[in-house]
Amino acid sequence: MKKIWMIALIASLMAPTWVRAESSTARENNQIRIETRRAEVQEIRGELQEARSNVAENHANRLEKRFKFYYERMSKIIVRFQARLDTLKSQGKDISPTQVKLDAAHAKLELAKTKGEVAIGVFRVADSDKLVARDLAKEAKKLFLEAHELLKEALKALKTISKPALPAASNAVENAQ
DSSP states (O other), X not given: OHHHHHHHHHHHHHHHHHHHHHHHXXXXXXXXXXXXXXXXXXXXXXXXXXXXXXXXXXXHHHHHHHHHHHHHHHHHHHHHHHHHHHHHHHTTOOOXXXXXXXXXHHHHHHHHHHHHHHHHHHHHSTTSOHHHHHHHHHHXXXXXXXXXXXXXXXXXXXXXXXXXXXXXXXXXXXXXX
């Protein structure tokens, strides 16, 4: 019986050290798992940042392509429009109201181009505020649309200069109503 008590006493004295040894091993394992998870999270964050950068770069490329298209198209229209106005001026017609609208459209177009370039540049900067870039892009788009509206108004004014209404035609329209 003494032997059993002695074994039980030794076992009870040794058990806490076994538990402590197991708990320190468990702590080490937990620490290793935590460090592994932290490394995985850092890797995922890096991948997400890279993906965000790619999305921003793609968006900047699309904006650049779109704004370049708008600018080139409207510039060509303005050049043709100016040539037409010069022809009318050489014929002795008063083109001043139309010229003012055309000049305003050209100024808006240049301002829109500048705002668009700034917005594209901000989108391409990695650590930039994307809300600011988005606002700049919206403002550039708005300016392009305003330039377009001014061109349409100038075209209406040009039509009245180049082809004045014939009195007989306008009388026929009035009589038909």
